[in-house]
Amino acid sequence: MSGQRDQFIKDYYSRMEKLVIAIGLTRISPNTISAIATVLGFFAAFFFFTNHTFAAGAFLLMSGLLDTMDGTVARLTKRASKFGAIIDSSLDRYVEFSLYLGMLNLYRDDWMFYIVYAAMVGSIMVSYARARAASLGVNEIVGLMQRPERLILLAAAAIINAPVHMWLNTDWTLRGTLLIIAIFSNTTALRRIWIVKKTGIS
Helix, strand or coil: CHHHHHHHHHHHHHHHHHHHHHCCHHHCCHHHHHHHHHHHHHHHHHHHHCCCHHHHHHHHHHHHHHHHHHHHHHHHCCCCCHHHHHHHHHHHHHHHHHHHHHHHHHCCCCCHHHHHHHHHHHHHHHHHHHHHHHHCCCCCCCCCCCHHHHHHHHHHHHHHHHHHHHHHCCCHHHHHHHHHHHHHHHHHHHHHHHHHHHCCCC
């Protein structure tokens, strides 16, 4: 599973490099691309907040696409830096918190409020567990529901949710996806903590 994921990521970024060069994005600052991706992410959060899930999913897809392009541009133009990396990661966290705020409002009077909260906690803990493990010298950290998987699933579910809700009067596409994210993100975070435990670090 891990090997297949690594190969998929390698192929994805190989295609991304060709796309970035083809459309001339190398002339734009990576931080500018990060900023645009962040603004699009905030728009997605706003549309979740106002229960326009199709628009939320579309903006989230665009934000995610640009979010992968900024790193590619930085590598291709040799403008990658530690400061740029922390700016990118920090903006990602702001966007993710905003997305969950929008969905918490969307389900504020529903039992799904607690599932969204669990998904938010799991999403943050996945990233935190990896960063904390790395600070302790443990870099072999694996697991499902890393940020790209979460955002792709969430964007796809939000887009599909609109016609499903219109035709069948149900939003179980989005509800089911949030439940999956809640379960597997927290499972991944706990698994990462356990991996650190097995290394014998005390």
